[in-house]
Amino acid sequence: MHHVVLDRWGCGLSPVHRRDPRAKMLAALIFLVALATSHQSYLAVSAVYFALLVTAIFAAGLPPAAVLRRAALVLPFSLVFAAMSVASGDTTRAISLVVKSYLSALVVLVLVSTTPLPQLLGGLERTAVPRFLLLVVQFLYRYLFVISEEAQHMRAAAAAKGGSMGRVISRRRHFGAAAGAVGVLFARSYARAEAIHLAMLARGFAGHFRPLAKSSFRKLDAAFLAGAVAAIVLLRAAIEAWT
């Protein structure tokens, strides 16, 4: 319970979870490119891609409503840009922006919730991604789950003192207190992330995650990748030929 939900989802044992991280990353990448470059019939393509992702979510045994809700976190950002497009008279572009950004967030979310981060990073290390970027991602990972945990502790402490973080933050006159709480949250999270980093160094960590699970690219992984790519490319081609 005291953990980031992604980490918990990532530990599943479904067929999707068991695929090689590289196969999943490549499939997600092709999905993103196919989505971004579809123009005339992008709405139909998006609908079909959405169905593909929902299938993946069910196959992975993830809670569909929760996943779909989490992906909506990008919407506030894309809505701002959409509003700018509408203002300049380009409604089509606005809709396409919102739809595509949501689907992009969803595919990335499905990827990270079916691949534990150390595995994902291990997979990335064997691609051409710069090492610096990997270190940043590692740090963010440590930092994010620590922040969420600290927030839970602080919420528990606030509740014990008869308050609630939500109430504290929602009342404007308590804004100062809330800002203080957020400050403490970050300071504590930073200290904890540092402590975790030290514990990793103490066990000989030198910047590479070396996954224990053998991630040899098996026939099943190749089949998964081929199937996913075929679905992504052929469905789009079929829709475009038909309209």
Add this chain to the structure above:
Amino acid sequence: MDALIDVRSLCFRYDDGTVALDGVDFQLYPGETVAIFGANGSGKTTFVLHLNGLLMGGGAITICGNAVNKQNLSRVREKVGVVFQDSEMQLFMPTVLEDVAFGPLNLGLSREEASERALEALKQVGMSGCAARAPYHLSAGEKKRVAVAGILAMRPEILVLDEPTTFLDPPGQRSLIELFESLPQAKILVTHDVECARALAHRAVFFEKGRIRGEGSVEDIVARFNWDRTVIRRPTSSRH
């Protein structure tokens, strides 16, 4: 006999100016367990962080003949296994087995060897049944055992235990002490728990304001620094 750990005139000051260590001399010999006592903030954890080069201060530290410096870091970390006070911070992989195998993999062992060592270490701490579980679902005592296994899997020659019994209930503390008793390595035991030190340590040192103020048997140190929580009640006539 050569010391496993030899610390000379160790000094350390944090960035904010706090002087945490102010000239510490310390030796650990093969086969012995030394308890470190001292008030909160006396520098015990800072001292521990120097033993495997997580912090580097003034003075000199030698571990099994290797000077602790940038070049020797990986060798030193292989020899000195530090179990930190808060096991939450030591467990960061998705499963117990992966967590325990983290150190061996960093040592450059193959996956097979690493997972063999991890399973063996889990057996040693009585946690074989939990290999596939997520660390954050374990109890405090189980987390501590897994954290210890993560260190044992690296086969260190020296174990450094920073307040190991702190977050545990009494039976958990007892069984952890029994576990440490069964481990052959030389140990440094930082603790407030006098019972734990009595059970495990051959001698003790007392930290105060970043220095070692006293050295002797556990009983000597406890008596000299009044380091016991037994409340001496004066007999009162009015109580019943």
